[in-house]
Amino acid sequence: MSSAPGPSLSQRAVSARAAPYLDELNPAQRAAVEALDGPVLMLAGAGTGKTKALTTRIAHLLNTGRARPNEILAVTFTNKAAREMKARIGRLLGEAVEGMPWLGTFHAICVKLLRRHAELAGLKSNFTILDTDDQIRLMKQLIQAENIDEKRWPARQLAGIIDHWKNRAWTPDKVPAAEAGAFNNRGTELYALYQARLKELNAVDFGDLLLHMVTIFQTHDDVLEQYRRWFRYILVDEYQDTNVAQYLWLRLLAGGHHNICCVGDDDQSIYGWRGAEVGNILRFEKDFPGAQVIRLEQNYRSTPHILAAASGVISANRDRLGKTLWTEADEGEKVRLIGHWDGEEEARWIGEEIESMQRGTRGMRPFSLDEIAILVRASHQMRAFEDRFLTIGLPYRVIGGPRFYERMEIRDAMAYFRLAVSPADDLAFERVVNTPKRGLGDKAQQKIQVAARAAGVSLVEGAKRLLADRGLSGKGAAELAKLLDGIDRWGRMAGEPEISHVELAEIILDESGYTAMWQNDKSPEAPGRLENLKELVKALEEFENLTGFLEHVSLIMDNEAEGEGEKVSVMTLHAAKGLEFPAVFLPGWEDGLFPSQRAMDESGLKGLEEERRLAYVGITRAGELATISFAGNRRVYGQWQSQLPSRFIDELPEEHVEVLTPPGLYGGGYGAAAPRGIEVAASRADVYNSPGWKRMQARAGERPVSQPRESRHSVIDLEAVAAYAVGERVFHQKFGYGAVTAIEGDKLEVEFEKAGSKKVVARFVTAADDIPF
DNA sequence: GGGCACGCGCGTATT
DNA sequence: GCGCGTGCCC
Numbered sequence: 122m123s124s125a126p127g128p129s130l131s132q133r134a135v136s137a138r139a140a141p142y143l144d145e146l147n148p149a150q151r152a153a154v155e156a157l158d159g160p161v162l163m164l165a166g167a168g169t170g171k172t173k174a175l176t177t178r179i180a181h182l183l184n185t186g187r188a189r190p191n192e193i194l195a196v197t198f199t200n201k202a203a204r205e206m207k208a209r210i211g212r213l214l215g216e217a218v219e220g221m222p223w224l225g226t227f228h229a230i231c232v233k234l235l236r237r238h239a240e241l242a243g244l245k246s247n248f249t250i251l252d253t254d255d256q257i258r259l260m261k262q263l264i265q266a267e268n269i270d271e272k273r274w275p276a277r278q279l280a281g282i283i284d285h286w287k288n289r290a291w292t293p294d295k296v297p298a299a300e301a302g303a304f305n306n307r308g309t310e311l312y313a314l315y316q317a318r319l320k321e322l323n324a325v326d327f328g329d330l331l332l333h334m335v336t337i338f339q340t341h342d343d344v345l346e347q348y349r350r351w352f353r354y355i356l357v358d359e360y361q362d363t364n365v366a367q368y369l370w371l372r373l374l375a376g377g378h379h380n381i382c383c384v385g386d387d388d389q390s391i392y393g394w395r396g397a398e399v400g401n402i403l404r405f406e407k408d409f410p411g412a413q414v415i416r417l418e419q420n421y422r423s424t425p426h427i428l429a430a431a432s433g434v435i436s437a438n439r440d441r442l443g444k445t446l447w448t449e450a451d452e453g454e455k456v457r458l459i460g461h462w463d464g465e466e467e468a469r470w471i472g473e474e475i476e477s478m479q480r481g482t483r484g485m486r487p488f489s490l491d492e493i494a495i496l497v498r499a500s501h502q503m504r505a506f507e508d509r510f511l512t513i514g515l516p517y518r519v520i521g522g523p524r525f526y527e528r529m530e531i532r533d534a535m536a537y538f539r540l541a542v543s544p545a546d547d548l549a550f551e552r553v554v555n556t557p558k559r560g561l562g563d564k565a566q567q568k569i570q571v572a573a574r575a576a577g578v579s580l581v582e583g584a585k586r587l588l589a590d591r592g593l594s595g596k597g598a599a600e601l602a603k604l605l606d607g608i609d610r611w612g613r614m615a616g617e618p619e620i621s622h623v624e625l626a627e628i629i630l631d632e633s634g635y636t637a638m639w640q641n642d643k644s645p646e647a648p649g650r651l652e653n654l655k656e657l658v659k660a661l662e663e664f665e666n667l668t669g670f671l672e673h674v675s676l677i678m679d680n681e682a683e684g685e686g687e688k689v690s691v692m693t694l695h696a697a698k699g700l701e702f703p704a705v706f707l708p709g710w711e712d713g714l715f716p717s718q719r720a721m722d723e724s725g726l727k728g729l730e731e732e733r734r735l736a737y738v739g740i741t742r743a744g745e746l747a748t749i750s751f752a753g754n755r756r757v758y759g760q761w762q763s764q765l766p767s768r769f770i771d772e773l774p775e776e777h778v779e780v781l782t783p784p785g786l787y788g789g790g791y792g793a794a795a796p797r798g799i800e801v802a803a804s805r806a807d808v809y810n811s812p813g814w815k816r817m818q819a820r821a822g823e824r825p826v827s828q829p830r831e832s833r834h835s836v837i838d839l840e841a842v843a844a845y846a847v848g849e850r851v852f853h854q855k856f857g858y859g860a861v862t863a864i865e866g867d868k869l870e871v872e873f874e875k876a877g878s879k880k881v882v883a884r885f886v887t888a889a890d891d892i893p894f
Numbered sequence: 895g896g897g898c899a900c901g902c903g904c905g906t907a908t909t
Numbered sequence: 910g911c912g913c914g915t916g917c918c919c
Contacts, residue, residue, distance in 0.1 A: 199908065201908085228909045252909085272915085327909045362908095395907065499905060521907080555895095562895045597895095676909065695906050717904065758904065758911035899917085904910105 132869050140184055142213055150174040153382075153415040154181050157354070160375075160409030161382040162402070166446045167389065167431070167741035168422030168701065175358060175384050176209040179221075182354055183214065194352035194374065195224040198359050200665070200676075203229070206358070223352065227367050229676050231330035231741070234348075241341060242325075242333040249324045250675040254532065255548045256280055258325050263314050279304055283312050287328030288396030290314075290335050290366040322547070331366040332834070338373040349377035360385030360405075364396035372408065379409060387442050388435050389738050391695060393724070393731050403440060421444045422701050422744050424453030426777045430747065433774035438730045454485065456740070456747045458770065463754040464502075464709075468509040471495065471750070473707050475515060475689060478704065489689040490516060494702040496694050496739050498715040504690050504707065510689070516881030520692035526674055530639065531657055532649040535674065538627050538667050541611035545579035554580075557638035559600035568592055570868040581608060607632050615667060615797045622667045626658050645706040705743035710736075710751045710767035738770045749773070845869055847885060 143151055155172045165171035179195060182188050185474075197203045203225050210221070210336060214433065223230060232250070239246040251259070260276040260283075282303050286296055293313035324331065338345040355375050357363070360383035363371070375381035383405060390399040405876060406412045420428055428446045435441070461467040481487035493505055503519060510517045525531060529630050533556055539549040554569070555561045558758050560638045561569075572592065573583025585605055587593055593601060614620050629635045664670040690702065709715055716732035724731070741745055751766045845851065849861045851871060863870035869883050 226909065249909090294900060330909080391906080392908085396904080501904085524908095558896085560895070564895085715904065756910080895919105897917105897919090901914100901915090902913090904912095 138808055139440075140181060142180055146170075146174070146177060147419050149417050149419065150177070150416060153417065154178045156382075156413050156415065157182060157185070157187055158380055160379050160405075160412035161406045162412055162414045163382060163384040163408075163417060164414060164442055164444055165384055165386055165417040165442045165736060166420060167386065167738070168420045169417035169446070170419075171384055171417060172205065172209065173387075175356060175382075176206055176213060177475070178382065179210050179356065180213040181645050188353045190219060190221045190355045191223060192231070192351060193221060193223060193356070194354070195221065195356040196230060196358065196371075198362055200224060200226055200229070202226075202358055226676075227370070228327060228330050229333045229857075231370075232676060234334055235325070235330060235337075238337055238344060238433045240342075242329075243320050243335045244325065244333075245323050247323070249322070250330070250500060251319075251324050251326045251548070252527075252675070253327075255324075258317060258548060258551065259290050259318060259322075260311070263311055263318065267307070267311070267314075269305070274305055279308070279311060282308050283505040284328055285396060286312065287326075287332050288364040288366055289432075290332060290369050292332065292336060315597045328366070331370055335366055335369050335373065338370070345373055346377075348374055353378065353380060355381040356383075357383045361387050361390035361399055361402045362392050362397045363401050365398060365401075368398065368401045375409075381409065386444075387440075388438070388734055389698060390733060390818050391698065391735050391738060393727070394720070399440070403442060414442075416444055418815060419442055420444055420448045420450075423448065424450050424745060425742060426455045427455055427740060427743050427745075427747050430456040431772050431775040432734060433739050433777070434740065434769055434772045437772050438733055440730070454746050455777055456749060456773065457779050457781055459748065459750045459781040460766065461750060464505050465509070466751045466758065467708050467750050468505040469750075471506070471708065472509045472513050472515055474706075474748070476513070488704050488746075490689045491799075492703040493706070494690040494692065494697065494700070494704070494742065495706045495708065496692060496697045496742060498694055498709055498717060498735070500693055504715075506691055506708075511882070516688040517691050518688040520690055521696040523657070525653070528650070528653055531637060534626075534630060534657055535671065537611075537633055537635065539671060540581070540608050541625070541629055542671065543614050544581040544608050544612060547573075547580045550580045550584075553633070553635075554584075554601075554604070557634045558595040559604065559838075560595070561601060562597075565593055565597050565601070572622070581605065586625055604633070607701055612756070622664070622670070623658060623661050625667065630654060630658075635639070636779070694735045697742050698738050700763070701742055701744055703744040704746040705748070707739050707741070707747065707749045708750050708751075709755075710770055711755065711764035712767050713764065715756070715767055716769065733769065733772075736767075786849060871881075 131133045143154065147156060147170070150170055150173065153161065154177045157178075158681075163171070163174060165174065180300055182193060183190060188732045195206065197206065207221065207224060210224075222233075225644075235242065235244045235248075239248055239272045257276045257280050260279050261271070262281065264271055264274060264276055265280050273549075286300070287753060291297070293309055293316055296312065303309070304311060312374070317855075319329070322559070352374055355371065357371060362385070371381065371383075385402050387399055387402050389403070390397060393399065401408075419441070421429075425448055428448060432446060459470070461470060475488075475493055478485070478488045478493065497503055497506075498868065500521070507517070507519070509515075526535075531554055536546075536549040536552040539551070544550075548815060551566070569587055571579045571583075572587040572590075574716050576583060576586060578586070584601055588598060588602055588605070611625065611632075614625050614628065615622070636651070639654070641652050642650075661667070661670055664673065711717075715736070716729055720728035722728075740749075749770065751764065751770065752816065753764055756762050756763055845861050845864065847861050847863065851859060851861060859871040862872050864883075
């Protein structure tokens with residue numbers, strides 16, 4: 122396989138330097154690192170040191186002189202993963218190696234490649250990358266232009282369909298006939314129109330980055346050949362998450378030497394719904410004959426009980442490559458299982474449990490809040506926890522949520538920057554032409570569109586002509602003239618070296634009236650948005666100019682900045698993949714919620730198996746303590762529903778599970794915990810009839826566990842309380858502005874302007890005048 | 895053109 | 910139960 126040596130092999134030292142890093146590896150990891158040539162599948166179970174093996178392998182490739190840093194293609198899915206890998210390789214080799222230019226996400230690498238070969242895709246090399254928002258706006262226009270009823274056939278849906286096709290590497294002419302019925306039989310046609318429009322705009326969407334490169338490789342042997350030679354070794358992280366387009370791209374590039382090492386875990390494939398094909402990893406040995414399959418099975422994260430519980434659940438899946446995780450760790454605590462009356466009770470119990478864990482209970486060590494995570498199936502489950510934690514003053518952070526660069530105010534501001542840099546950016550112009558309100562509504566905007574189209578020019582240019590022809594009047598005309606004037610001026614300023622781009626950004630936000638818009642906004646979000654704009658300007662400082670910044674942002678959507686202080690993490694199971702916490706709570710294990718009814722309805726057994734892998738991911742995040750819970754009743758879209766324990770609970774091996782006495786059902790009695798307006802008897806009967814519940818009761822009988830009910834909040838933060846007086850105006854991160862109506866211990870009762878009356882812990886609010894705007 | 899009221903739909907999420 | 914989007918009215 123490693124036939125043709127590169128030109129500089131002699132210099133690259135056949136005699137490898139000492140490789141002390143190899144001694145740090147276990148036998149399987151070492152095998153995966155040393156099997157440098159030919160196809161390798163590294164099946165790395167949860168917590169088995171996958172990143173360590175992967176980065177050491179790269180270090181070894183460099184150290185043995187097999188490849189220079191720029192001859193290694195290493196692909197990840199997220200920027201975070203790419204960053205981590207870079208940092209670890211740097212540490213391994215002691216900064217001796219300059220950055221690896223081809224270590225990055227699929228998308229980042231494809232952008233680089235596509236800029237070099239843009240003309241082969243009918244683009245100019247300075248093409249712009251549209252995000253989801255731009256994409257949908259473009260499709261909306263197409264749908265309108267085609268006189269399609271937007272209500273019955275929303276742009277979102279079309280975007281989803283086209284995205285799905287692109288994930289499968291289908292260009293409009295390759296969409297199979299079986300899919301022709303999509304979008305009222307017009308899917309393929311609209312797809313072709315959309316692609317044509319993108320070309321006109323010299324733009325691509327995320328899916329195109331892969332799709333264009335696959336097409337180029339398939340149709341230009343010389344280009345493909347060049348990169349096959351160049352990328353001597355290929356490494357792929359999270360291979361189970363690859364979609365068809367990514368798979369084809371990899372197979373094309375690895376087609377010559379087959380030096381491809383894919384790392385992944387079929388049991389952690391949880392992105393089928395967005396195009397990932399578990400089949401890619403299951404088929405690896407067929408795709409790459411002679412592949413070595415190396416299993417990383419020694420787990421360094423979790424106790425045997427946790428591993429056994431996870432493995433019990435996942436063993437119910439059929440299509441698996443199969444792994445058996447083992448550990449040298451002490452037995453530890455069993456996975457704990459507890460049922461609650463309803464979702465609020467579940468949140469209350471977890472809140473109290475966390476507080477006692479901080480102090481250390483039941484013979485366990487004390488946990489710091491940073492060591493605790495709550496992993497939910499769906500983000501709406503987070504609300505119960507947020508509400509509860511705010512009430513008891515338990516610090517928490519929500520991971521995920523809208524990313525910084527996806528926030529409205531950031532996208533607006535960036536649209537202004539884009540216009541300054543390239544006034545022909547029609548999508549940017551559309552976004553901000555009437556933000557802030559300039560009296561340029563649909564009608565005025567239509568006139569601009571018509572004028573631009575008639576002259577075959579950009580919207581900015583069209584707007585100028587429209588004004589020159591007196592096609593607009595009144596306030597709108599004056600405001601538009603001001604905006605156009607501004608765009609011209611900012612563009613000129615961008616070219617002046619004496620004005621820094623940071624200053625320019627401030628000037629743009631100021632002169633456009635955008636900052637003022639939020640300053641005059643009385644809603645509770647406004648201060649936060651202004652804060653975000655400040656952060657945006659600060660982020661600019663790290664770049665040479667606006668153009669460089671915009672390019673960076675189009676590919677990177679990071680959400681790093683996190684407040685100081687110990688906090689419980691709350692996130693979805695999906696967001697938790699790749700993370701680990703000593704203690705993990707897994708609430709909401711109820712059939713229909715988890716496994717999700719929708720997943721099962723839409724994808725049947727396949728869907729259920731993916732949900733089960735999600736359960737596996739959840740349990741294996743825990744190092745020392747995993748607590749699974751479910752509620753008998755839950756409010757779903759405002760309606761109370763009785764819930765059955767998840768079928769996954771029945772799959773937990775009994776000997777590794779400890780059933781805790783459910784306080785709401787054993788100690789407190791039903792009546793006390795029953796929410797108003799539901800049929801207590803009916804829901805109780807349902808819960809009682811489920812196998813999971815019966816077994817739980819049986820086990821609880823064997824080994825009753827008493828719940829220590831300790832009083833909480835013994836320490837009152839008097840200083841925080843003393844800072845407020847009744848009637849005072851305060852600001853709360855979640856609830857916005859309000860006035861203090863009562864003070865009680867360390868809590869304040871506040872009548873919020875939007876959120877109504879709430880009891881909140883004093884240190885969670887600030888005096889309203891302290892807000893920086 | 896902006897503000898309000900009504901109706902619908904509601905998952906997980908990266909680039 | 911809530912938020913978003915549309916449509917109607919001023």
